[in-house]
Amino acid sequence: MKLELGNIIIHDIQFGNVSKVEKGIIYINKDELGALLSEDENIKSVSFEIARPGERIRILPVKDVIEPRIKVSGRGGIFPGMMAKVDTVGTGRTNVLKGAAVVTAGKIVGFQEGIIDMSGPGAEYTPFSKLNNLVVICEPVPGLAQHAHEKAVRLAGLKAAAYLGNLGKDIDADEVEIFETPSLKEGILKYPELPRVAYVQMLQTQGLLHDTYVYGVDMKQSLTTILYPTELMDGAVVSGNCVSACDKNTTYHHLNNPVVRDLYAKHGKELNFTGVIITNENVYLADKERSSDWSAKLAELLGVDGVIISQEGFGNPDTDLIMNCKKIEAKGIKTVIITDEYAGRDGASQSLADADASADAVVTGGNANMLIKLPPMEKVIGHIEAADVIAGGFDGSLKSDGSIEVELQVITGATNELGFNRLSAR
Amino acid sequence: MEKLRAVHYINQFFAQIGGEEKADHKPEAREGFVGPGMAFNAEFSGKAEIVGTVICGDSYFNENLEMATKEVLAMIKSFKPDLVIAGPAFNAGRYGMACGTVASAVKKELGIPAITGMYIENPGADSFKKEVYIIETKNSAAGMRDAVKAMVPFALKLAAGEKIGASAEEGYIPNGIRVNFFEKKRGSERAVEMLLAKLSGKPFTTEFPMPDFDRVEPNPAVKDVSKATIALVTSGGIVPKGNPDHIESSSASKYGKYDIDGIFDLTDATYETAHGGYDPVYANQDADRVLPVDILREFEKEGKIGKLHRYYYTTTGNGTAVASAKAFAEKIGKELAADGVDAVILTST
Amino acid sequence: MCTVVPISLTVGANRIVPTVAIPHPLGNPALTKEEEKDIRRKLLNKALNALSTEVSEQTVFE
Numbered sequence: 001m002k003l004e005l006g007n008i009i010i011h012d013i014q015f016g017n018v019s020k021v022e023k024g025i026i027y028i029n030k031d032e033l034g035a036l037l038s039e040d041e042n043i044k045s046v047s048f049e050i051a052r053p054g055e056r057i058r059i060l061p062v063k064d065v066i067e068p069r070i071k072v073s074g075r076g077g078i079f080p081g082m083m084a085k086v087d088t089v090g091t092g093r094t095n096v097l098k099g100a101a102v103v104t105a106g107k108i109v110g111f112q113e114g115i116i117d118m119s120g121p122g123a124e125y126t127p128f129s130k131l132n133n134l135v136v137i138c139e140p141v142p143g144l145a146q147h148a149h150e151k152a153v154r155l156a157g158l159k160a161a162a163y164l165g166n167l168g169k170d171i172d173a174d175e176v177e178i179f180e181t182p183s184l185k186e187g188i189l190k191y192p193e194l195p196r197v198a199y200v201q202m203l204q205t206q207g208l209l210h211d212t213y214v215y216g217v218d219m220k221q222s223l224t225t226i227l228y229p230t231e232l233m234d235g236a237v238v239s240g241n242c243v244s245a246c247d248k249n250t251t252y253h254h255l256n257n258p259v260v261r262d263l264y265a266k267h268g269k270e271l272n273f274t275g276v277i278i279t280n281e282n283v284y285l286a287d288k289e290r291s292s293d294w295s296a297k298l299a300e301l302l303g304v305d306g307v308i309i310s311q312e313g314f315g316n317p318d319t320d321l322i323m324n325c326k327k328i329e330a331k332g333i334k335t336v337i338i339t340d341e342y343a344g345r346d347g348a349s350q351s352l353a354d355a356d357a358s359a360d361a362v363v364t365g366g367n368a369n370m371l372i373k374l375p376p377m378e379k380v381i382g383h384i385e386a387a388d389v390i391a392g393g394f395d396g397s398l399k400s401d402g403s404i405e406v407e408l409q410v411i412t413g414a415t416n417e418l419g420f421n422r423l424s425a426r
Numbered sequence: 427m428e429k430l431r432a433v434h435y436i437n438q439f440f441a442q443i444g445g446e447e448k449a450d451h452k453p454e455a456r457e458g459f460v461g462p463g464m465a466f467n468a469e470f471s472g473k474a475e476i477v478g479t480v481i482c483g484d485s486y487f488n489e490n491l492e493m494a495t496k497e498v499l500a501m502i503k504s505f506k507p508d509l510v511i512a513g514p515a516f517n518a519g520r521y522g523m524a525c526g527t528v529a530s531a532v533k534k535e536l537g538i539p540a541i542t543g544m545y546i547e548n549p550g551a552d553s554f555k556k557e558v559y560i561i562e563t564k565n566s567a568a569g570m571r572d573a574v575k576a577m578v579p580f581a582l583k584l585a586a587g588e589k590i591g592a593s594a595e596e597g598y599i600p601n602g603i604r605v606n607f608f609e610k611k612r613g614s615e616r617a618v619e620m621l622l623a624k625l626s627g628k629p630f631t632t633e634f635p636m637p638d639f640d641r642v643e644p645n646p647a648v649k650d651v652s653k654a655t656i657a658l659v660t661s662g663g664i665v666p667k668g669n670p671d672h673i674e675s676s677s678a679s680k681y682g683k684y685d686i687d688g689i690f691d692l693t694d695a696t697y698e699t700a701h702g703g704y705d706p707v708y709a710n711q712d713a714d715r716v717l718p719v720d721i722l723r724e725f726e727k728e729g730k731i732g733k734l735h736r737y738y739y740t741t742t743g744n745g746t747a748v749a750s751a752k753a754f755a756e757k758i759g760k761e762l763a764a765d766g767v768d769a770v771i772l773t774s775t
Numbered sequence: 776m777c778t779v780v781p782i783s784l785t786v787g788a789n790r791i792v793p794t795v796a797i798p799h800p801l802g803n804p805a806l807t808k809e810e811e812k813d814i815r816r817k818l819l820n821k822a823l824n825a826l827s828t829e830v831s832e833q834t835v836f837e
Binding site: 357423 | 592593594595600602603604605606607608609610611612613614615616617618620621622624625626630632633634635636637639672674675676677679701702703704705706707743744745746747748749750
């Protein structure tokens with residue numbers, strides 16, 4: 001399967017009369033987009049803000065971040081099963097508005113939503129401070145149940161991203177990247193000498209603000225399965241979760257999965273990247289056993305020598321992680337796992353809830369319990385009072401001057417377990 | 427800025443007094459630097475100066491641990507140092523133990539910044555890595571130059587009270603305290619490189635060695651449950667509606683203790699969960715699903731249990747540090763024991 | 776009483792009763808109130824049994 005990504009480099013987003021992309025700038029007709037998103041009867045009101053790198057802006061509570069993309073050629077559309085009809089994606093040509101994102105915010109759904117600071121110390125910990133963000137603030141109709149609220153905002157974000165992506169359909173790309181994964185048979189014949197490697201991606205699937213969708217399927221209802229890596233780049237996997245903001249994989253992360261990128265970088269040279277095994281992190285023990293059995297079985301079936309396993313979230317998913325690692329190692333397949341840590345504010349506690357000797361190669365995204373002071377910002381987009389109750393905040397997090405003292409876990413993407421960042425711990 | 431006063435602790439061998447045959451050499455203080463102190467002085471390049479050197483034989487130190495520590499400490503103190511460097515001891519076991527003992531005693535008893543240096547497999551490293559910063563060195567004195575280059579800037583940083591970074595940045599042997607820092611490469615790239623090393627049998631270093639967990643002896647069984655007072659404790663975050671004590675949704679800093687006298691059923695009007703790590707909808711509808719008060723009341727009435735304890739204890743076990751959980755458990759356990767509770771049912775989510 | 780038995784084993788619990796699911800260890804929203812209570816009763820009976828059983832090592836009361 002072969003996919004061409006055409007990157008259109010975006011320098012700015014502005015509101016305008018006509019929605020378009022011109023000379024690296026996205027212009028948005030607010031009314032048009034607002035009308036589109038307001039079609040959902042569960043959404044009472046929608047408003048938009050723009051947050052650019054370096055601006056003194058704080059966004060919270062953030063639900064998802066989504067990169068605008070559009071299929072130019074090849075089967076299907078972006079976010080199949082969610083925004084486009086179900087069809088296998090990952091081939092042909094996809095255009096990307098690189099450097100831009102849609103950020104969904106608005107009334108808090110649960111505890112798990114996050115903070116994005118566009119400047120200051122908090123900005124160093126989130127990759128989204130480097131993007132030109134269209135913030136979509138969705139307020140639900142009164143009395144809307146949590147699950148329906150989450151869904152309404154999730155779909156609004158995807159719709160907005162698809163709307164922006166569509167503006168890039170006929171624009172010339174500034175750069176083109178090509179990714180190709182051969183079939184198993186072709187791969188073996190083409191690279192007989194190279195170690196065969198797969199990527200096992202664990203997806204958070206534990207209910208409200210903990211779900212992930214694959215081709216529109218709630219992944220908790222699926223068994224472990226296989227994707228071509230390029231399917232991810234066309235939005236086959238969509239986030240419906242926030243877990244703790246620091247280690248949720250936003251839809252942006254799925255589209256730009258760094259493990260996929262870095263395995264491709266060595267593909268055909270130092271290794272043969274065979275594919276992605278996606279598995280879930282369910283709330284029933286039997287599911288955890290079954291899904292990890294299947295990860296190991298599929299890794300064996302692919303005939304790989306090694307896998308990278310990435311986690312999403314923490315706590316009980318540490319068990320899924322260890323099960324995957326242990327069972328795959330037991331097949332004689334080498335593993336490296338990517339996780340993050342909850343070692344306490346002083347860093348002195350055990351970092352994981354589960355452990356096994358076979359997990360001898362670990363990459364960490366850092367200690368999410370670390371305290372950080374976020375100075376006041378000129379502008380807050382969303383609801384500042386959420387700072388006291390979101391995961392990582394505490395009573396008194398929000399100071400009278402508008403500054404916030406919180407754990408790193410409130411910052412969207414801070415300790416990402418796909419290895420998206422440079423942050424680590426020892 | 428004034429030059430910092432440094433004191434150097436070394437053994438008989440590095441003081442060129444002799445080898446094994448002189449290992450019973452008693453503590454001795456000399457003005458200025460001796461042996462490897464010269465290299466340290468040079469590397470200090472004016473920011474600090476070794477004003478005195480304390481020398482002790484390795485056998486003497488280890489065989490007379492308490493007395494030798496006292497003597498060495500007194501000598502170090504007499505130089506009024508701002509900073510103490512012990513060793514480096516490389517892979518010399520008794521020297522490593524001596525350096526670790528001296529450096530940690532200086533830190534603890536004199537309150538003066540102190541460091542040492544060792545090879546990672548030196549038994550002194552394992553014994554003292556949690557007490558003092560131990561800069562990792564090669565396994566023999568051939569690594570002196572590198573050791574000095576690593577130890578000096580770190581020692582100056584420590585003496586200046588600057589923030590100490592992660593072990594991987596600073597070069598000290600990991601001491602169990604996890605410190606965040608920015609790596610040069612992103613995590614996914616490090617993972618790919620680690621996997622390639624593992625596949626080809628090349629050495630690699632895990633960024634997080636698997637932890638060891640505590641074990642406790644099981645308590646004896648409850649003799650007669652029908653006469654026992656049973657308490658409920660949960661990490662599922664069940665709190666009276668409105669979360670009156672503001673227990674955090676993640677990384678709890680506290681627990682709640684709530685009176686359930688006369689409560690026979692937890693309803694959506696009275697209880698909810700404060701936990702931010704699971705879908706709260708089901709617990710909010712009926713908190714008995716996490717904290718089974720209703721059935722325990724039934725058991726109480728039937729005489730199946732003696733009594734349900736008047737209070738239940740609750741916290742959120744979501745991203746909460748083991749150290750915090752341990753501290754909560756110690757307090758809760760003490761109170762429960764004092765209140766005559768015979769057994770606890772602990773529910774977790 | 777916990778759902779993720781492997782974690783309880785790893786962290787060193789001595790008497791372990793496996794439960795239904797993480798968000799509802801002692802219930803199941805898919806059932807009626809009475810059926811749920813029945814599950815809860817059975818699980819708590821197991822817990823009482825565990826408390827009154829002598830153990831010398833970590834034990835899971837299935």
